[in-house]
Amino acid sequence: MSDATPSNASAAQTTDFETMTRDIAEVPAVEVIVTVAVNLMSAAAVKLGLTEEGDRYKDLDEARKLVHALAGLLDAGATEISSFHAAPLRDGLKSLQLAFREASVVPDEPGQGPGEKYTGPVFG
Helix, strand or coil: CCCHHHHHHHHHHHHHHHHHHHHHCCEEEEEHHHHHHCCCCCCCHHHCCCCCCHHCCHHHHHHHHHHHHHHHHHHHHHHHHHHHHHHHHHHHHHHHHHHHHHHHHCCCCCCCCCCCCCCCCCCC
């Protein structure tokens, strides 16, 4: 049992939220966009089976969604984050798209793969 009263718990939660809000307000938008992109890339790599565990977490349906979301984010945000940040993210996206094509039992038609709506057809 806790000695904290409900009002004390509520006050602590409010304070924590205010601290988090203040912290996120100090982060530049470029860092937020790049962080989200890297998280999408990492999750997609896991779902493509590109980790040490390999097929343990492989799920191509989930990978498709993550790669598509990453492509959309990069398409929308590329002009906002500069080519210094966008170029390596685009390279990573292309690698994931190619890995998806290789992992698929029945490959998508060119231009129909995940994210190719935004990037155009991806070829090895």
